[in-house]
Amino acid sequence: MTVTSPRKTEAEARAAVAAMEPIMAIEGRQMSDRDKNLLADLIRGVITVEDVAAVIVCEEGYDID
Structure with a gap:
């Protein structure tokens, strides 16, 4: 997971x-609550779009490297 400095606060x-x-x-x-959390982290800049895609793909049962 690539972590960058937050662009927004958690509350924002x-x-x-x-x-x-x-x-x-x-x-x-x-x-879903999981999607809300992922979106909030994405908005904050603590995860990337690639990180979100990896979570979704893994939850669907696919293995990506």
Whole structure:
């Protein structure tokens, strides 16, 4: 995992994720707690898009190197 210095605080990132929830609800979608955490970490800059992709791929049962 590549860690960079945070771009946003934890509170700012969580607020951004929370702001998406009503929009997603209108579209009939929900975000799991795991996805909320991943998105908040991505917004904060503590993980990369590649890290998120690796988590998702591994959870689906694929092995990537």
